Amino acid sequence: MEIDKIILRQIKMDLLHPFTTSIGTEYDKDIILVEVIGKSGLSGWGESVSIVEPIYNEETVQTNWHIMNDFLIPLLMKEPVRHPDELYEHFKYVRGNFNAKAALEGAVWDLYAKEQGTSLAQALGGTKEKIEVGVSVGIQDSEQKMLRQIEGYLEEGYKRIKVKIKPGWDVSILKGIRKEFPEIPLMADANCAYTLGDLEHLRRLDEFGLMMIEQPLAHDDIIDHAELQASLETPICLDESIHSAEDARKAIELGSCKIVNLKIGRVGGLTESKKINDICVKHGIPVWCGGMLEAGIGRAHNIAVTSLSGFTLPGDTAPSSHYWKQDIILPEVDMEEGYISVPKGPGIGFEPDLARIEELTVATRIY
Template sequence: MEFKSILLRHVKMELLNPFTTSVGTEADKDFILVEVKSKSGLSGWAESVSIMEPIYNEETVQTNWHIMSDHLIPILFEADIRHPDDVSEAFRKIRGNFNAKAALEGAVWDLYARENGISLAKALGGVKDRIEVGVSVGIQESEASMLKQIEGYIKEGYKRIKVKIKPGWDVHILKAIRTQFPDIQLMADANCAYTLKDVEHLKKLEEFNLTMIEQPLDHDDIIDHAKLQSQLEIPICLDESIHTFEDARKAIELESCKIINLKIGRVGGLTESRKIHDLCEANNIPMWCGGMLEAGIGRAHNIAITALSNFTIPGDTAPSSHYWKQDIIDPEVSMEDGYIIIPEEAGIGFEPNRSKIEEVTLYSKNFFNQ
């Protein structure tokens, strides 16, 4: 693969509704849009999922820009990249910075699929023609507001409801949801809001027939999650703790979880995502694809990876209209009866709308391969 240039854009888009978790509220989304241009004239696209503050992980939009500009792009131009898998190997000498790595690698994957005339899903080994869609509900101002939102999502056809919880917003809200909606697939996402001292409190959640509780303990923990899982009937799902194949392997061996949420940006890209997928499948650990409030291009990558066989739980892949007044792709991601059709077109299957992208771009920089 021969790269002509790489264009980075700092983009800012306003969310339709503010989204609140135990770590904060987002009303809009800053992110970096990556366009890798080949000498053949085609472009591959991806998004960095980092936000402006280091509250999900240590990366931010600003650190991603620096790492991509000063370290990863020069490496990519110098490396002999014959397949997208070669990108993660070339980046190996740079520690961490998984969001930044994933954005560049994802754009190369899209470019590779376009050059070979196949969908990104098929390039990754996807086997599905459609995926089930779940939705994430942030912490609300009131119980009534939460129940009203969930009722609307059920009517829209979502196959799984995930609600954000934290101390003081957990037992009573889950009880209210379960009372009104006894049969829905329901999960709780704690975003690291609890400790091992809360074991007895977390056991109170067992009566609500939860599909899982996601990341109840520290963001970098595997050991204490194993202790907690041994005392809980609810399956623990790990999110923030899983950055690499090795993290997943250790978590499985220690029985720290029974489910893994995969986020492409969190694990450094699609190549590592496939490795983790295959490991989980071999060990009967079901998976689902988490969301980071991606715009259409990042969402397209999530749809493609979810086409792999072991993504058996509906992911946070809600359609464009759930997040944005206007997305930056054509057509926008749409859902019917709780399903999204996997695109068959080459690459991500959605065309970036350059005029819409320009409207939301704060600044950009082009890097040329000398």
């Protein structure tokens, strides 16, 4: 592969509805789009999934720009890339900063697939033609409001409902949901809102027949999670704690989780995502694709990775219209009866809508 040019664009998009979790509320999204242009004339696209504040992990939109601009882009330009699988090692010179690495690596993967004339899903070894879709329901100001939202999502066809929980918004709301919807596939995501001191309280969640509880304890823990898992019937799923295939292996071996949430950004890209898929398949641990309120480019990458065989549970990969008045790709991501079709066209299989992107752009730099 020969790279001719790289363009970074920062865009700003308003979310249709604010999204509240135990860590904060998002009203809009600042996004860095990466376009890697090959000597072939083809363009690969990536999206950085960081948010403005370092509250989900330590990265932010600004640190992503800094790390790409000052370190990763010079590294990428320094040596020819034969295959995108080489980039994870190549980028190891920079510690951490996985969202930044994944944005750039994702664009190179898209370019690679386009140059090969295959879909990104196919280039990754994906096997599924369509993926099951779940939805993540933020914390609301009233239980009634949340119940009516869930009712609407079930009518739209979502295959599972995830609700955000925190102390004071957990047992009572889950009771309310189960009273009205006793059978639906339901799970809860705490975004690290509890400690082992809450063990007895968390055991009360077992009565709700949840598919899983996501990241109940600290973002940097896999030890206490093992202790908690040993005394819970509900499977624990780790999100924030898993940054690599090695983290996944250790968490699985320790018994810290029975399910893994995979976010391409959080683990530093698609190459590491494939490894996590393989480790989970080997151990019989289901994987599903998490979300970071992505715009169309990041969403397209999520769809491609979800086509891998280990992704056996619905992901947080709702269609474009769930988040945005108008997305940045054509066509937009669409859901039918709870499924999204994995595109068969070259690369990510969606065209960046350049006019729309132009309208939203607040900063550009060409390398």
